[in-house]
Amino acid sequence: MRILCLGMSAHDCVYQVDTIPTTPTKILATGYAECGGGMAANASVAIARLGAEAHYWGRVGDDLLGDRIVGELAGEGVVTRNVRRLRGVVSPSAAILVDAAGERLVCAYNDPALDHGIGWLPLREVAGFDAVLADVRWPEGSAAVFDAARAAGKPSVLDGDIGPRDVLLELAARVTHAVFSTPGLARATGTVDPIDGLRAMAARGLPGVMGVTLGAAGFAWIDAYGEIRRAAAPPVQAVDTLAAGDVFHGALTLALAEGRSLGDAAAFANAAAAIKCARFGGRRGAPARSEVNALLAAQR
Numbered sequence: 001m002r003i004l005c006l007g008m009s010a011h012d013c014v015y016q017v018d019t020i021p022t023t024p025t026k027i028l029a030t031g032y033a034e035c036g037g038g039m040a041a042n043a044s045v046a047i048a049r050l051g052a053e054a055h056y057w058g059r060v061g062d063d064l065l066g067d068r069i070v071g072e073l074a075g076e077g078v079v080t081r082n083v084r085r086l087r088g089v090v091s092p093s094a095a096i097l098v099d100a101a102g103e104r105l106v107c108a109y110n111d112p113a114l115d116h117g118i119g120w121l122p123l124r125e126v127a128g129f130d131a132v133l134a135d136v137r138w139p140e141g142s143a144a145v146f147d148a149a150r151a152a153g154k155p156s157v158l159d160g161d162i163g164p165r166d167v168l169l170e171l172a173a174r175v176t177h178a179v180f181s182t183p184g185l186a187r188a189t190g191t192v193d194p195i196d197g198l199r200a201m202a203a204r205g206l207p208g209v210m211g212v213t214l215g216a217a218g219f220a221w222i223d224a225y226g227e228i229r230r231a232a233a234p235p236v237q238a239v240d241t242l243a244a245g246d247v248f249h250g251a252l253t254l255a256l257a258e259g260r261s262l263g264d265a266a267a268f269a270n271a272a273a274a275i276k277c278a279r280f281g282g283r284r285g286a287p288a289r290s291e292v293n294a295l296l297a298a299q300r
Contacts, residue, residue: 001052001257004126005250006145007040007135007159009058009069009083010092010108012282014242020097020105033281036072037094039135039159042243043250046272046286048077052254055079055129057121057145058138059114061089084120089113102238102277110137118144127152131257133249136163136171136184146174156208157253160184161245172206177262179211179219179252181245198222209262213245213273219266231266234274234295243283248273251292271295 016031036045040058047054056078060066062085069091074080094108118140126132126148134142136159149156158171160180168188172178178201180188185197194212201210202222211221218233251272255265271292279285 001130001254002055002128003044003047003052003250003254003257004055004057004129004132004145005040005044005047005134005253006057006132006138006141008038008092008137009036009041009056009060009073010038010094011035011065011069012037012094012096012242014096014098014240014280014282016240016280017097018100020099020103031280033284035282035284036069037243037282038092039137039161039246039249040133041069041073041078042246042283042286043133043159043253044073044078045076045283046247046250046276047254049286050251050254050272050289050292052257053079054250055082057082057141059084059086059089061085061091061111062087063089063091065091065093082122084115086113086115089115096242096282098240098242098280102241104240104242106242116140121145123148126154129154131155131157131253133157133159133253134171135159136161136167139163139167139171142171143174146171150174155253155256157249157256159246159249160188162187169204172201172208172210175208177209177211177252177256178206179213179249181213182215185212195220195228198228199226202226211262211266213248215241218270219248221262221266229263231263231270233270234299236274236278238277240280240282240285241277243286244273244277246283247276247286267296268292271299
């Protein structure tokens, strides 16, 4: 399987803390990790660890941080020949606090000078992939790749995390599977309840499947008959939820490319994300396929 991931990549500095402060103060971290980050980049690493050929398309600076971001992706086996290095641009980065329950606070920086142009993208290559995944951080690139995938008849998955409402709705109209985070769906629909949000998206008559990740509650989607379907997540002791949604999206895209039903694909993705949540260190916790298969077998 060859999977294309387009969108955000970054460098994450992750601090493990007992609680996330709500007022200005000083705290001492109990753990620390550095790793690559970014939704599409994390998904590409998850896909590579699950045994597929993952390609990442995106933009970083020509600085030392960019060297590290691209080098780490390549070290995971991700194909990075279509990463654009921008002169004079600071590569994306984030400082992240992860508390004792595994929840996180993310402070990210994206240089406004990151080029939004798409003229350099090799869009003719999209037809050679088995599926594509893109996030909301580079809407112009995501739209172009989704349109190319649709023209080629390939599965396409939107990682619908928090972003501008018009961007979320526009990209959701271009894909076979729009998979939102709970906050992303709320932003797109104006409804707090995710099930109401799914029904609101379905009412728009968009051509793709609409789904939402629910954390420990798993995944829900609305089928062609307007029925809400659910896939439960395996119970785990969460240590770090950072990158769990990205791992889910990567695993789901791969499973759909393999021809699995959405229910089976969601179960596979839930298991991959659950394993990641049990490990500290962001995407460092993304599992191998053997680990996912073992967890699924233990659930039967």
